[in-house]
Amino acid sequence: MSWAGPDDIFLSTSLATYLDKKLLVLLRDGRKLLGLLHSFDQFANVVLEGACERVIVGNLYCDIPLGLYVIRGENVVLIGELDLEKEELPPHMTAVSETEIKRAQKAEREATDLKGSMRKRMEFLDFD
Amino acid sequence: MKIKLTSASYSVRSIKFSFCSNLLAKPRKPSLFLGRGIEIILFFSYFKDLVGREVTVELKNDLAIRGTLHSVDQYLNIKLENTRVVDQDKYPHMLSVRNCFIRGSVVRYVQLPPDGVDIELLHDATRREARGG
Numbered sequence: 001m002s003w004a005g006p007d008d009i010f011l012s013t014s015l016a017t018y019l020d021k022k023l024l025v026l027l028r029d030g031r032k033l034l035g036l037l038h039s040f041d042q043f044a045n046v047v048l049e050g051a052c053e054r055v056i057v058g059n060l061y062c063d064i065p066l067g068l069y070v071i072r073g074e075n076v077v078l079i080g081e082l083d084l085e086k087e088e089l090p091p092h093m094t095a096v097s098e099t100e101i102k103r104a105q106k107a108e109r110e111a112t113d114l115k116g117s118m119r120k121r122m123e124f125l126d127f128d
Numbered sequence: 129m130k131i132k133l134t135s136a137s138y139s140v141r142s143i144k145f146s147f148c149s150n151l152l153a154k155p156r157k158p159s160l161f162l163g164r165g166i167e168i169i170l171f172f173s174y175f176k177d178l179v180g181r182e183v184t185v186e187l188k189n190d191l192a193i194r195g196t197l198h199s200v201d202q203y204l205n206i207k208l209e210n211t212r213v214v215d216q217d218k219y220p221h222m223l224s225v226r227n228c229f230i231r232g233s234v235v236r237y238v239q240l241p242p243d244g245v246d247i248e249l250l251h252d253a254t255r256r257e258a259r260g261g
Contacts, residue, residue, distance in 0.1 A: 086226075088224045
């Protein structure tokens with residue numbers, strides 16, 4: 001974050017232009033958090049008000065409310081300003097409940113684990 | 129901090145301290161060199177010249193974002209405008225994001241327009257840095 005004076009706030013990478021706006025924050029572990037930017041600092045530490053985590057599995061999604069969140073800057077990948085005029089998600093996606101999405105996440109995780117273990121087994125057999 | 133001695137005899141009781149006005153000014157800009165040498169400046173200056181050009185930033189998590197370079201800072205954090213994700217179907221959550229701030233530490237590549245690169249200028253600058261460093 002650059003040291004921006006009041007006059008060059010619009011030309012710098014300062015997050016000040018995002019204050020009180022609805023943001024999408026992508027984290028290093030792949031999580032997507034949405035919320036209003038309350039405050040930030042030079043390390044990109046961020047405080048989100050009314051934060052919720054958007055879990056997406058295939059065509060299903062769910063917003064899990066989290067409340068007030070403080071995010072350590074080193075985990076931040078990207079901070080995107082959501083355009084309120086546009087649709088946040090493609091129309092073919094359906095909203096489901098938290099339990100449903102957790103079940104779908106678990107199924108997806110098991111499928112990738114299975115793929116991984118099958119691959120390991122094939123590698124052991126050392127096919128050319 | 130300035131020390132003003134008011135009396136000609138320089139007696140201790142008449143020493144007046146006047147604090148420098150710097151303390152009331154805006155925060156001092158941190159050193160741009162970050163203790164890692166002068167090489168950091170080269171890319172910062174280079175990206176500053178590319179502001180307004182269309183670039184594609186590829187992140188370490190494989191997300192690639194195309195947009196107009198709005199600004200860059202000493203940490204090589206990047207702000208993009210008019211963004212679109214390269215593989216939109218894979219990242220549905222990014223559909224309505226038009227401006228974003230990207231932390232410098234997560235950038236893998238910045239893909240530049242071919243005419244945005246003045247090779248000779250870059251070579252000269254690099255040679256200068258190598259000599260000075």
